[in-house]
Amino acid sequence: MVESLREQQLRMTRYIRDPQANEPPPGIGARRLAVYRQLFFGNLQSLLAGNFPVLHASLPGDQWQALTEDFYAGFRCQTPLFTEIAGEFVEYLEGRTEQPGWVAELAHYEFIETALLLSAKAxxxxxxxxxxxxxxxxxxxxxxxxxxxxxxxxxxxxxxxxxxxxxxxxxxxxxxxxxxxxxxxxxxxxxxxxxxxxxxxxxxxxxxxxxxxxxxxxxxxxxxxxxxxxxxxxxxxxxxxxxxxxxxxxxxxxxxx
Structure with missing residues (x-):
């Protein structure tokens, strides 16, 4: 049975979001999928590193990688706006209670600066x-x-x-x-x-x-x-x-x- 376009898109996005837990879509080479994965996930990592420079620098590289990958794979953001992703990441970290307590608090501290800078409140x-x-x-x-x-x-x-x-x-x-x-x-x-x-x-x-x-x-x-x-x-x-x-x-x- 031929998959619908939506099914094909969902299969691809699931794989790009979490390649360890999802089968790659048929008909697309591994190198091309890796490019898509790096394009989407790499942009997210760069965005988060820019919003949380102290947290990024303070965590070991593998810990930062694991957190951002898990956030990308499993956390369902409630906003499509890039300017609000930082707040979603703070919420994600607040739910990761196995992390040292300072991780979520430092993220919130860094987020507040961005939130006030971008605030349009009158x-x-x-x-x-x-x-x-x-x-x-x-x-x-x-x-x-x-x-x-x-x-x-x-x-x-x-x-x-x-x-x-x-x-x-x-x-x-x-x-x-x-x-x-x-x-x-x-x-x-x-x-x-x-x-x-x-x-x-x-x-x-x-x-x-x-x-x-x-x-x-x-x-x-x-x-x-x-x-x-x-x-x-x-x-x-x-x-x-x-x-x-x-x-x-x-x-x-x-x-x-």
Whole structure:
């Protein structure tokens, strides 16, 4: 029985995707199939190496080869866009729990830079002169608080950690007006405040009150530092101002770590 064109295409694509698990399509020479395989898989490998240069350099060659081959053969991407393949690779690595924990975290750290660089998000309407304490502070859509178990900003070919440190690595990634992405270290209070701003619509005072209650301390202990932090974030452009016409802020449920 003669195969349909679709069946022939599927047979060929299965082989190109995973030649170890699929029979080659009949009538096409091995050299020609190798050219097709190198064309498609080689382009993917080059794309991933460009998106994850530190990860690529930090992994042994055979480990990188095995991961990219397995990703190409078995992971079903949800997007056809080359600019979004990096995010799919991060998701793939997060599912490879047998890999050292720093692998997926380093990939995510590198991906965030690309995601912010390519982001087309527009900043929402806001009042740049709004009261940061009595109003509802608005975090820039081009700022992202990050938390990693591994010291991702220090990992490289010459520094591969054997175990995660006792303290997490807390970072802020943001895209500046010069269209460059910047990373900075965060103190625990700054990171907690940024996450709260990202997740909840509260007044600045309510954010600080909630953080104090979660930590089991009085608001007065962190209030002065928190107010200064909000103003500093506003000066950096991380906080844009306040949300307009936001008069019914929602309070998160309290949860102690």
């Amino acid at each position: 900043e929402p309407a806001h009042d740049p002169e709004g009261d940061l304490l009595d109003g509802v502070p608005l975090l820039s859509s081009l700022a992202e608080p990050l938390a990693y178990a591994w010291p991702v900003s220090h990992i490289g070919p010459e520094h591969i950690p054997l175990q995660a440190p006792a303290e997490p690595t807390l970072l802020l990634a943001r895209r500046g007006t010069d269209l460059m992405v910047y990373f900075s270290r965060l103190a625990p209070l700054a990171h907690a405040l940024l996450v709260s701003l990202q997740q909840w619509q509260l007044t600045g005072r309510q954010h600080l009150q909630a953080l104090a209650e979660i930590a089991g301390i009085e608001l007065a202990v962190i209030e002065e530092q928190g107010i200064a932090l909000l103003r500093s974030l506003k000066e950096q452009g991380v906080v844009l101002g306040t949300r307009p016409n936001c008069t019914t802020p929602r309070r998160p449920p309290l949860a102690r770590p």
